[in-house]
Amino acid sequence: MAPESDTATTLLSVRQLETQFTTPDGIVSAVNGVSFEVNRAETIGIVGESGSGKSQVLMSIMGLLPQNGKATGSVRFDGQEILGLRRDRLNKIRGTRISMIFQDPMTALNPYMTVGHQLSEVLTSHRQISPADARDEAKRLLDQVHIPEPEKRLEQYPHELSGGMRQRVMIAMGMLAKPDLLIADEPTTALDVTIQAEILDLLTELQHATGTAIIMVTHDLGVVAGLCDRVLVMYGGRIVESGPVRDIFYDPQHPYTKGLLQSMPRLDDDLIGDLPTVAGQPPNLANLPPYCAFAERCPYVMPACREGVPPLRPISSDRAKACILDQLP
Amino acid sequence: MTDPLLTVRDLKVHFAIKAGLFAPPKMVKAVDGVSFELRPGETLGIVGESGCGKSTLGRGVLQLIQPSAGSVTWQGQEIVGAGRETLRKLRRDMQIIFQDPLAALDPRMTVGAIVGEPLDTFESGLSKSEKTRRVAEAMDRVGLSPRLINRYPHEFSGGQCQRIGIARAMILKPKLIVCDEPVSALDVSIQAQIVNLLKQLQREENLALIFISHNLSVVRRISDRVMVLYLGKIAELADRDAIYRTPRHPYTQALLSAVPIPDPDRERNKQRIHLTGDLPSPINPPSGCVFRTRCPIAAPKCADRAPALEIAGPGHEVSCLRWQEEISLLAAE
Numbered sequence: 001m002a003p004e005s006d007t008a009t010t011l012l013s014v015r016q017l018e019t020q021f022t023t024p025d026g027i028v029s030a031v032n033g034v035s036f037e038v039n040r041a042e043t044i045g046i047v048g049e050s051g052s053g054k055s056q057v058l059m060s061i062m063g064l065l066p067q068n069g070k071a072t073g074s075v076r077f078d079g080q081e082i083l084g085l086r087r088d089r090l091n092k093i094r095g096t097r098i099s100m101i102f103q104d105p106m107t108a109l110n111p112y113m114t115v116g117h118q119l120s121e122v123l124t125s126h127r128q129i130s131p132a133d134a135r136d137e138a139k140r141l142l143d144q145v146h147i148p149e150p151e152k153r154l155e156q157y158p159h160e161l162s163g164g165m166r167q168r169v170m171i172a173m174g175m176l177a178k179p180d181l182l183i184a185d186e187p188t189t190a191l192d193v194t195i196q197a198e199i200l201d202l203l204t205e206l207q208h209a210t211g212t213a214i215i216m217v218t219h220d221l222g223v224v225a226g227l228c229d230r231v232l233v234m235y236g237g238r239i240v241e242s243g244p245v246r247d248i249f250y251d252p253q254h255p256y257t258k259g260l261l262q263s264m265p266r267l268d269d270d271l272i273g274d275l276p277t278v279a280g281q282p283p284n285l286a287n288l289p290p291y292c293a294f295a296e297r298c299p300y301v302m303p304a305c306r307e308g309v310p311p312l313r314p315i316s317s318d319r320a321k322a323c324i325l326d327q328l329p
Numbered sequence: 330m331t332d333p334l335l336t337v338r339d340l341k342v343h344f345a346i347k348a349g350l351f352a353p354p355k356m357v358k359a360v361d362g363v364s365f366e367l368r369p370g371e372t373l374g375i376v377g378e379s380g381c382g383k384s385t386l387g388r389g390v391l392q393l394i395q396p397s398a399g400s401v402t403w404q405g406q407e408i409v410g411a412g413r414e415t416l417r418k419l420r421r422d423m424q425i426i427f428q429d430p431l432a433a434l435d436p437r438m439t440v441g442a443i444v445g446e447p448l449d450t451f452e453s454g455l456s457k458s459e460k461t462r463r464v465a466e467a468m469d470r471v472g473l474s475p476r477l478i479n480r481y482p483h484e485f486s487g488g489q490c491q492r493i494g495i496a497r498a499m500i501l502k503p504k505l506i507v508c509d510e511p512v513s514a515l516d517v518s519i520q521a522q523i524v525n526l527l528k529q530l531q532r533e534e535n536l537a538l539i540f541i542s543h544n545l546s547v548v549r550r551i552s553d554r555v556m557v558l559y560l561g562k563i564a565e566l567a568d569r570d571a572i573y574r575t576p577r578h579p580y581t582q583a584l585l586s587a588v589p590i591p592d593p594d595r596e597r598n599k600q601r602i603h604l605t606g607d608l609p610s611p612i613n614p615p616s617g618c619v620f621r622t623r624c625p626i627a628a629p630k631c632a633d634r635a636p637a638l639e640i641a642g643p644g645h646e647v648s649c650l651r652w653q654e655e656i657s658l659l660a661a662e
Contacts, residue, residue, distance in 0.1 A: 049516035050487075148606070162607040163379075192378035192543065194604045197587040219517060222589025226596040245593050263521040265546040267573065267588050268595065274525045275550060278518035281486045 011180055011213050012038040012061070017073040019053070019060045028286045030056040031071070032237040038181065043207070043214040045228035045245070047221060051282050053237035054217045058183050062100055063090050078180065096126050099174035103186040105166035109158040115169055116154030122173055141172040145202055164195035171202060178210045185217045200227060221264055225249055233257045236283045236293030239312055243319035253328060254321045255298045292323070300325055333366040334504055334537050335390070340364070340399035342389045346612065357611045359385040361561035369504065370535040374552030376545055376584070380608055382561040383541045387507040390539065391423055392416055421451050424498035428510035430490035434482040441478035444468060444496045451501055467500040471526060488519035492526070499530060507539045512547060524550055545588050549573055557581045560611055560619040563638060567645035577647040580620050582658050600659045618650065626655045
């Protein structure tokens with residue numbers, strides 16, 4: 001189905017990714033056959049609710065699954081297979097060509113090291129650079145992510161910074177090697193809305209300067225609308241819809257995407273009547289049905305929906321959906 | 330107009346924190362002179378960023394935290410400084426639900442015991458069958474099947490746990506529920522279910538709500554009036570439509586302009602008011618207007634004196650020295 005990847009434009013190619021966790025309660029299938037591509041300098045949004053598998057896709061790509069997790073399939077980065085790559089080989093790519101930023105910067109920053117020390121360490125471990133030059137470079141990086149008084153911040157510990165400033169430090173660390181790909185897992189979810197807006201501006205600004213591709217995982221459709229070129233919607237560990245951002249928002253073709261968009265309160269809606277809801281509860285990944293995982297909540301469900309898992313099928317040149325309905329009523 | 334259910338006047342909640350071994354303690358003014366009224370059946374939304382004092386305000390109103398100064402009148406009766414027994418009786422009419430629904434429920438109690446617990450306290454004479462009937466009714470009203478009465482909280486999803494919390498809060502038919510970030514921990518598709526449920530219960534019971542949230546879109550859905558808090562003080566208080574259509578305080582305008590809109594064309598073309606810097610420390614707030622360090626229109630006079638709440642329209646109060654000079658920071662669209 002997929003044409004051979006063209007590494008001139010395709011940076012990352014994920015094929016049939018499956019991620020499972022062995023737990024005391026049995027096997028949990030977090031990712032169930034996910035395939036997508038990321039082009040150079042492109043921003044991809046992965047949206048879905050808790051348990052949709054969106055974060056586990058990222059962890060699988062980065063080789064950061066815990067001991068009880070296993071990913072199979074293929075992840076090719078710039079033509080090279082990186083799924084299951086030895087740790088030392090992976091470390092040559094992680095941090096330099098692929099970086100990751102997280103929801104909570106405190107998990108990524110070392111609480112015992114000053115900001116300056118941490119930034120310099122990343123610089124000296126990836127490049128031949130003297131400590132004095134590394135420090136100057138660290139200061140320049142803090143300046144670049146618009147942290148006021150960078151000289152003073154270098155001497156401070158992470159807990160002395162505000163949440164927004166810590167997120168800027170993490171972004172500075174993630175972007176310092178000018179990576180080809182930045183993976184961002186809910187990077188603004190813990191931040192206040194005015195700070196979130198500034199952080200999203202910063203990511204856009206850095207992307208324009210460096211040409212870094214971004215995979216942004218978020219549950220906030222507003223963030224996706226503002227930032228992303230293409231969108232993948234996940235449900236029950238599968239992609240249920242994919243396409244360019246305007247198509248997804250203005251003409252959703254999967255019942256879940258449509259329900260999600262409608263159920264979101266927004267500042268510009270008319271407030272008439274109750275908010276439309278998606279009935280029911282998200283699926284249990286330890287016990288997914290052998291058919292469409294959204295069937296139990298779908299307003300358009302038909303008997304055929306319970307006869308098998310619908311494949312993600314193309315519905316136009318750049319769109320696909322995993323639903324047997326041809327057109328939403 | 331009906332009499333207010335709740336009248337809050339100049340409420341202050343200050344905390345002393347240790348500054349050092351020998352240094353005198355410093356004060357955090359978490360809530361610093363807040364006044365408002367709430368009528369039966371009305372919803373007041375309280376919005377603001379983390380650290381603005383919105384949760385402390387909710388707890389101070391319910392006397393779950395002892396206010397440092399000010400007055401809270403409940404149906405004409407002063408409750409600041411009221412004795413334990415008086416407060417205990419009042420709690421029947423005032424309930425609270427929390428952000429993390431699972432953490433708010435005792436994991437060793439069945440859903441039936443959790444929902445029925447307020448009955449043990451306030452209607453202890455009920456027969457067992459009558460109590461079971463009341464619990465089943467309360468569960469049914471929030472959309473939980475009474476068949477689940479013997480299950481434990483961990484067997485439920487986040488949205489269902491929040492329904493359990495609402496059933497517990499509703500079983501005594503209170504007049505007021507303080508909802509502290511009740512949907513923030515829930516998925517988008519579940520948030521809408523809970524917001525609709527609260528609105529439905531409110532319609533049926535003439536229930537008043539204080540709805541505390543950082544999510545301005547959710548607050549707009551549910552509130553009749555909205556208070557914008559900044560560093561423990563009211564920046565702006567007005568009817569819902571006035572706050573969202575004609576906000577006067579630069580902070581309200583900046584907050585609204587920062588909310589991402591799930592519409593690619595509108596989101597990419599909208600105007601935004603940029604705020605510089607972070608929330609100042611509440612231990613050492615700026616002189617004069619507390620917002621001036623981040624305010625796009627701050628003037629020298631803003632450092633000299635704190636603005637009082639001024640009337641900007643019917644029921645519309647704003648705390649800004651310059652609101653009349655700079656009435657709208659965004660060009661008319």
